[in-house]
Amino acid sequence: MQALRENLGLTGTHVGCDTSSCGACTVLLDGVSVKSCTMFAVQAAGSAVTTIEGIGTQAELHPMQEAFWTQHGLQCGFCTPGMIMAAIDLIARNPDPSEDEIRLGIEGNICRCTGYENIVKAVTVAAAAVRGA
C-alpha cells in the first residue's frame, strides 16, 4: 500500500484502518482482491497489480464505476476505490450474485456513510451490465 501510494504516486488506494479490517486499501493481485496494507510490495514481484487507476478510462468508465455513479453508491468516496475493486472480483467469481451474496462478498469492506444500500444496488446493476443483461 505504501509502495503504491508513495513510490508510484497512485493515491486512489486509500489508507483506512491499516490493520486488515476496512478494505479501503483493496487492489487486485493477478485479478484477485487483496488488502494491500497486509502485503509487502516485494511479495508482488512477478505478479500483476491493478489499482482503481487501472479500471476504466475517463472516456469510458468501467461498468462498476458507472454503476456506483448512477446508483449513488458513495457519499464521501473514501471506501469507494476499495469497494469497487472488491466488487469487481466478486462479480468475476459470481456473475449473478443475489443481494445476500453481495453483502457477504463485500464483508471485507467497511463504509461509514451509505449504510451499504446503494452499494448493493450498484454491484447488482454492474453485474447485470457485465452479463450484458
Added chain:
Amino acid sequence: MIPAAFNYIRARDVADAIRLLEKHGDDAKLLAGGHSLIPMMKLRLAAPSTIIDIGAIPNLAGIQHANGRFTLGALTRHAALAASDELRAFAPILAQSANELGDPQVRNRGTVGGSCAHGDPSADYPAVMLALDATFVLTNGKGTREVGADDFFVGMLETALDPLDVLTAVGFADAPHSAYTKFHHPASGYAVVGAAVNLMLSGDRITAARVALAGTGDFAFRSLAVEHALAGIAVDDAAALDAACAGAAAGIDARSDTFASAEYRTALADVYVRRAVAKALQPR
C-alpha cells in the same frame, strides 16, 4: 504502521526454506499468506530480522482426496478450501470454517498452514483440526515427521513446530457429519467462541464425537466431557443433545477481554457447541 527493518528472501523450494532457516537462526520467520505475521510486524509485536517468503514455492498448495482421506498442502489458501466441492461433501467442517474466516480478501491470501502454524487463540482452524484428528507433516534438515493435532497446539501462539521446521501438509480422514460455527467478533471477524464438531454415526445414533472450541481458551481445546456425553445419543433426541452439550468449557480458564468476559465465553461455548452439533446432523 511500518515494520522494523528486515531482510527478505524468497525460498525456491522446501529444501531451500530449511537451509535458509538453518542459516538465519531464531530470528528468521517464514512468510506464507502473511495475514497473521504482517499485522504483528506492523504493530512491532514481531520484528524478525529475516523473512523467508515461501509463498511462491510450487506444489505446496493443493487439495488431494483419495481413499477416504484428504491431504492439504500447507500453502492452500482459505478461498480454495472454501470453494472446494470435495471438502464441502466429505469434510464440511473445513469448507465451512474456511468460508467464515476473515473476509474475501483475507481468504484470497491466508493459508491453512500459516494459520495453524501461528496458533492464534481466536483462529478457527486449530479447533477444526482437533475435531478432525488431523495430522500435521513437518519437515526440517533431519527429515520429516508427523504430529497429531492433539499434540500440535500446545499454548497461546505456540505449536509443536520447532524454529527450523517447515509445515508442508495437513491430512485427515473424511468427516461427513461435521460442522463449524462461530460467534464472529463484529469488527475483526475472529472467533469470540467457535465450535468444531465431528460426529461418527451408526444408523441414527452418535457412536463417537470430537468436539473442540476456538476463541474460548488460550489455545484450542477438546471438550472431552461433551464428547463422552454425546456418545450413544440418538440424532433426533434434542433434549439429550442439549444436555450433552452443557458445560463445554467447564474446567477451562476462559479468555476475558473488552468484548467478552470469561463468563460470557463459557456460556457461549455451550450454545455454539449445540448449534454445531445440529449443523453437523443436518441432512445435506
